Amino acid sequence: MKYPRMQNFINGRFTDIDSTRLLTITSPTDGRELALMPCSTAADLDAAVNAAKAAFPAWSQTPIKERVQVFFRYKYLLERDLQELAELVSEENGKTLGEAIAEIEKCIELTEFATSLPQLVTGEILEVSKGVECRTEHVPLGVVASIVPFNFPSMVPNWTIPNALTLGNCMIIKPSEKVPLSLARIAALLKEAGLPDGVFNIVNGDSEIVNAICDHPSIEAVSFVGSTKVAKLVYQRATGQLKRCLALGGAKNHLLVLPDAKPDMTAQNVVASMSGCAGQRCMAASAMVAVGQVDHIIDKICAEAGKVIPGKNLGAVINRESKEKIERYITEAEQQGARILIDGRNTVVEGKEQGSYVGPTVIDYVKPDMAVAREEIFGPVISILRTNTVDEALAIENANPYGNAAAVYTQNGSLARYIIEKANAGMIGVNIGVPVPREPFSFGGWNESKFGVGDITGKSSIEFWSKLKKTTTKWNPEAGINWMS
Template identity: 80%
Template sequence: MKYSPIQNYINGQFIDAATDQTLAVISPVDGTLLSTVPLSTAHDLDTAVKAAKAAFPAWSRTTIKERVQVFFRYKALLEKNINELAALVQEENGKTYDEAVAEIEKGAELAEFACSLPQIVTGEILEVSRGVECRTEHVPLGVVASIVPFNFPSMVPNWTIPNAIALGNCMIIKPSEKVPLSVGRLAELLQEAGLPKGVFNVVHGDREIVEAICDHPGIEAVSFVGSTKIAKAVYKRATSNYKRCLALGGAKNHLIVLPDAIPGMTAQNITASMAGCAGQRCMAASAMVAVGPVDHIIEKLCEEAQKMVPGKNLGAVINRASKDRIERYITEAESQGAKVLVDGRNPTVEGKEEGTYVGPTVIDYVRPDMAIAQEEIFGPVISIMRTNTVDEALAIENANPYGNAASVFTQNGGMARYVIDKASAGMVGVNVGVPVPREPFSFGGWNDSRFGVGDITGKSSIEFWTKLKKSTTKWNPEAGINWMS
């Protein structure tokens, strides 16, 4: 085992969980045993909540100008330790080193946005009547929780950590049991940056801890990122316990390709979208809708896809179960009449035979009723459906229950605007394979890709992590008595 057994991080120190039950943490890169992660209990969570509640009064009274100083230092530490952090992400998640570096860089950008919050959450004040002022201010909620997935062990935690804590809350985070190492290192960096004890806590585990977070009366709000099935369950359970909840689910992102799209650029962007991070991201392109004669672009797409080599510039999928599931989708589609143009099943990676890899896969003549066209694959696979018109393509996109992202590839500005208006997705791109907004613009989808109100990053997240206090003051007795009195 490469690393010591994972511990929870509570009240500024790493401590053992109150359980002997653990899971193995296996690297998808080569099958190495990295560590073991505890299956913590509700008792462990309660210990973390008590620590967070004890830290909240002092932290929330600290001015936001002072609180964000922690994140100036934290951003610098992310950048200083980027190589180490990226190597850790690569080991436990399986993505390429360059992709892991990009993940840490995005985390630094998220911390940078948190540093700007004093200029954004200034509140409002207005003299509404002579001598009478009304004022609003953003007030922290208290103890909040964040449940994060395996696909971005460092970036997705940083979707919530900087903003929630800078806004005055104390946080408990539950990492994916598949990738528990990175969040522990983030905890060390936050401590080094000067975050007081108890403000940030880490509790490891599986379903039991997720349910305990949803049920705990001391937790005011819960954010979740993961599959739609679990997002629905978390949202229902948390809100039934009168908590705020924002739960981001899965996706089935459609890229609509028109005949006038630039072939090389389109093929490169679609390949990067479908195969980047081994397709294990909710912004991955998994469905291409070809409008009219675009065979010349599909040929280019196949050429670009074949440049993605497992173990070199294409990372592993998270585990054997994921690999088997992805390859079953491909085999099923082929048996139903789809044509596999580039086949990524069962690749061999020399020296990493125990790794879990799926090669880039391009499948043509997929019908909209096939499972591979409807369900989230979460692998480096793109399914091509063919239509004659943009409206037919939009009908396919609109009919899918998800609504995370959509893109259109065209050189026609009017047609691009038409797709932006008609696509049923929270994030839309034009000639962009991964239409992720940059800070301060927020991240969040529609439909079955998001449950709750608002987005998880950017300015929109402020409303989720705070409550608005309104005050009215009168210091002018000459104003007399009126309905404002």
């Protein structure tokens, strides 16, 4: 194994996990075994929660202007170690180094937003009657938890860590059992940045720990990012224990391509959206709705897809099981009458024969009832559905149960506005295929892409990670009695 056996991070120290249930962490790029990860038990979670509870009084009472100094230093450390962090992400997740660098750069941006929180949570004060003042202030919840996925080993944890901790909470985080290495490195950086012991804790494991987090009586709030199936289960279980929960699920994002779209720009953008991070992102283009005569654009999409080379500018999917699942979707669509324009099945990268690669795949003449049109494939695959009108295209998009993102390619401003208003998704792009808002705007979809209120990043996250205290005061008895007193 390249790396030592995985440990939990509890109370500022890496600690051994006393478990006989072991999982092997394997690099998708070439099949190399990276590390062994024992699965934690409920007792390990108790230890982490107890450490967080012990740290909470001092951390929560530290002024936010002082708490945020940790994240100024953490931002510097992310910048200092950017290359090393990116290489680790690429190794354990399989994405290209360039994509991994972009992921760490996003972590830096997320941390930068957290450093602005003292200016955003100042509260309000108003003299509401003679001698009577009302004020509001954001106070932390206590011990909170974050459950994160495999597709962004560093970025998604940083959706929650800087904001939740700057707002005064203490955190338990559970990394994906497929990619636990990056979070261990993040823990070391937070320690180096001066975060007090116990404020941030990692508990490694599988579904057993997810359930234990949802059930633990001392955890006040849970965030989750993963598949819709599991997001629903987590949301129901956590809220059933009367916790706050924000659970982000999967997606089936539709790109509407109109005949007046700029062919070169559209083709480049569609291919980048469907193949970036090997299609393993909930904002990836998964279905393209061709409105009217756009064959000239589809031809260019195929030409662009031919420039995407597995092992060079296209990373691996997370494991062999995922590769096989994606290829089954493609085969089933072909058997049902769809036309495979670019076929990424049976891809093998020379020198990395044990890697898990799927080539870029373009499927035309897909029908709305086919699985490739309805289900999240999570691979570098785009399905093309054909319609005659914008309203027909919108009907397909809006029949989709998910609601993360939708996009339109057009040069017609009024049509773009019409689609923005009618599309049933939380994040909309116009001539952009991955419409992820930049900070301070928040990330979050609708429908079966999100369960809970609010968003997970940006200003919207403040309401999730804190509670509002309202105080009314009167210190001058000479003001007399009025309706407020």
